[in-house]
Amino acid sequence: MSSQPPALRAAILIVSTTAAKDPSTDAAEATLRSVFEQDGGNQWTVAETHIVSDDSAEIQRQITTWTEPVEEGKHIINLVVTTGGTGFAIADRTPEAVSPLLHKQAPGLVHGMLAASLAITPFAMMSRPVAGVRNKTVIITLPGSPKGAKENLQAVIKTLPHACIQAAGANSRALHSGGVKKLEKEAGVGSQGHAQAQAHTHGHSHSHQHDHGHSCHRHTHSHGHGHGHNHGNLVRLSSENPKSNDPSLGPSRRHRSSPYPMLSVDDALSLIAKHTPCPTTTTAKVTPDLVGKVLAQDIYASAPVPAFRASIVDGYAVVVPYSGHLRGVYPVVSTSHAAPSSNLVPLKEGQIARITTGAPLPPGANSVVMVEDTVLISTTKTTHPTTGQEIEEESSVEILSDGIVKPGANIREIGSDIPFNTLLLPSKNRLSPASIGLLSSIGTQSVKIYSPPTISVLSTGDEIVDPSLPRELSLGEVRDCNRPTLISVISQAGFTPLDLGIVSDKQSNLETTLRQALRSSDIVLTTGGVSMGELDLLKPTIERSLGGTIHFGRVNMKPGKPTTFATVPVKNNDGTKSQKMIFSLPGNPASALVTFYLFVLPALHQLAGISPVGLPKVPVVLGHDFPVDKSRPEYHRAMVTVSKEGKLIATSTGGQRSSKVGSLEGANALLTMPAGDGPIKKGETIEALMMGELRSELA
Ligand code: AMP
């Protein structure tokens, strides 16, 4: 064997009906590429990738193409990995499609993959991998879930170069000359350490899966082995202590300080960005309902506008002579109206044609004189084409314009408004009323848009009363302010909230409502129940009952310190699996609204395909001294006004206590105040997050 083995060429076949329809839903390819890159010891090139539906013939066609014998000296594909279709669902048929293609079976590779996965979850039994050789190419079938696929490939990748080199026809004796120990050393595996090493890698990669995962984790495969959920519980039971309170132990056993690390706002935002799934797309008809939706494709003009040479004014189409002089009396030989017309009479020099705004120019005409620059000279009697009545028709008209009438004047040339094939609307653009106009102008029937995300909103707390109840409050009761506020702000931001009402501080109620919410929406938004009280049940319920992962439970900010963000693996109503997001915001109304803008809005934007995400930022000048918090950066509710001089001036809307709803009424901005000692002085410039419209001193 040469000491420098040639780069091995791998091909990835994604088997997924969903991904075949919309490649953007596929996360497996990126995951597998990174395994080849990171775990493949610099031996692999991913030479080909292809997506097919869960269809035997398609699978077989692609694999046979890749594994065809090639001429001497040409490159072969050394390894084909498929991902998807290895489960027990009716649509899962990859192993059945691949098996008959194999010239040699490789049960050892199958065993290796299963053993490694079984060390992580018994659900590995739900994968039915096959492996073998066709012609000179090794083929293995991986499960469809990116996580399962990754783990399976990692389990065998170290041994694959050897298998591939042999399959490609290398001399077996030469390959084995150093014995198994040498092979293991070259492959970076050991016969004793092997099992443990693998188990360790997996345990590690799992317990921290959310810290180095990809942001696009929307699982579109219902098949594959269901690592996500069960796997999570397994690791938690065996290795980690739960972080949240165990509510069954009673108040005296709760944490007396939060066990969650205090994250900076920026770190919290990057975790959210990382765990927000990629947006999905759908096709929609072009109607006014599309306003506010987000384009998932670039739109090019498929037709020029105008589609014909049209007059910009009411007047007379003329043929400007070479001299440019037009003054004189001309016979009116025809009429062109803004209406479909198939028989426009060509215009000759010395003739004119009456023309209306938007009407097509007669062939030969090269300019239009406005009616205001003409005088009627003579008429003839004629019959009206539709009413049949006798009318006076213009027969000659004098053009008054002295001097030069330029050719091309008052004409909209073909494509002068929208040239053919120009980029009209870029992807990720939120459609405006004007966009609907543009799409209609070029005759676009339907467009690809990002599916609008769904978000459920619920309030928690035994003391919270539905504000629609027309009754006095008893001692301790509080009217629900958060849910109506958040629902309004979500609608205002162009999304559709789902109102899930008020849930009492009882773990079973919370669990039931959260499960229902998670199944029917992409994001679940709760308020209350994230402080340090024994009835603050959100975190324990997410972690203990729902098997979720809390990515942060404390943020260094004011207001909003206990803001909590988690993801939960969920089996949807349609049988697919995905990671759903829960934002549990503090109960105090000002905190809830501020943290919505700061954390939830960017996630909604990202999920909706909108970029940039979150509130727009503008530098503003402080209109007076602002106090700051000693240790936490503060989001100060303020009104930003455009002064007469055109400066943006910020003034506080008053008391910043987090329970104070009033400080948000009348605020159009959150000023980002750094923590520190003294006040920040009048006249200094600070970054503001704009929640509402600017107020103007001029208006
Ligand atoms: P919690 O986060 O549950 O500890 O609540 C903190 C404070 O916010 C308490 O005073 C609650 O009564 C109040 N609060 C919680 N939820 C709401 C709500 N939906 N509307 C108004 N106040 C609330």
Ligand code: MG
């Ligand atoms: Mg509460």
